[in-house]
Structures are given as C-alpha cells and as structure tokens.
Amino acid sequence: MRTSARVARLGGDEFVVLVGRLADSNVATTTADRILAALDRPITLDDGTVTRSVLASIGVPVSHNPLGASAEDLLDRADQAMRQSKQSGGAQMTV
Numbered sequence: 001m002r003t004s005a006r007v008a009r010l011g012g013d014e015f016v017v018l019v020g021r022l023a024d025s026n027v028a029t030t031t032a033d034r035i036l037a038a039l040d041r042p043i044t045l046d047d048g049t050v051t052r053s054v055l056a057s058i059g060v061p062v063s064h065n066p067l068g069a070s071a072e073d074l075l076d077r078a079d080q081a082m083r084q085s086k087q088s089g090g091a092q093m094t095v
Contacts, residue, residue, distance in 0.1 A: 039053060055091040
C-alpha cells in the first residue's frame with residue numbers, strides 16, 4: 001500500500017481503501033490486484049498454524065472528475081462493482 005493510502009472498516013467484513021489522486025486509473029486496478037495477491041497467500045500464526053488464504057471481492061470506482069463525485073457516489077459505485085465481483089464468483093476485482 002502507498003503510505004498515503006488509508007484503510008477503514010465499514011462494518012462486518014467490508015473495508016474501504018482510500019487512495020488519493022492518481023495520474024492513471026491503472027494504479028487503482030494494480031493496487032486492487034496487489035491486495036488480492038496478498039490475501040491469497042496462506043496465513044501463518046505464531047504457533048505455526050497455517051490457515052487458508054482469504055478470499056476477497058473488490059469493487060474499484062474510478063472517477064475521472066473526482067471533484068464532481070461525492071464520497072457517497074464513489075462508495076455506491078464501489079459497492080455495485082464489489083457486488084458484481086461476488087456474483088461473478090468472488091475472489092476478483094471489478095471496475
């Protein structure tokens with residue numbers, strides 16, 4: 001994650017990653033791909049127990065006019081994209 005990115009829990013098992021202005025929307029999808037790859041690795045606990053990887057469905061809202069989009073609008077777009085990811089089988093990202 002970029003040091004300028006922020007992660008927040010919305011509730012339950014839903015999280016949001018806030019990334020500031022990007023020169024290219026591909027950075028958002030690359031970031032989502034990196035998150036999916038990190039979650040796909042098995043987790044080793046201190047006692048040596050290995051758990052399976054975590055599956056995630058990610059929705060990426062890209063706004064070409066961020067000043068014209070409200071936070072609620074971006075969250076709604078992200079939620080719609082995430083639901084589309086889940087309906088397509090999960091463990092993927094949808095823009």
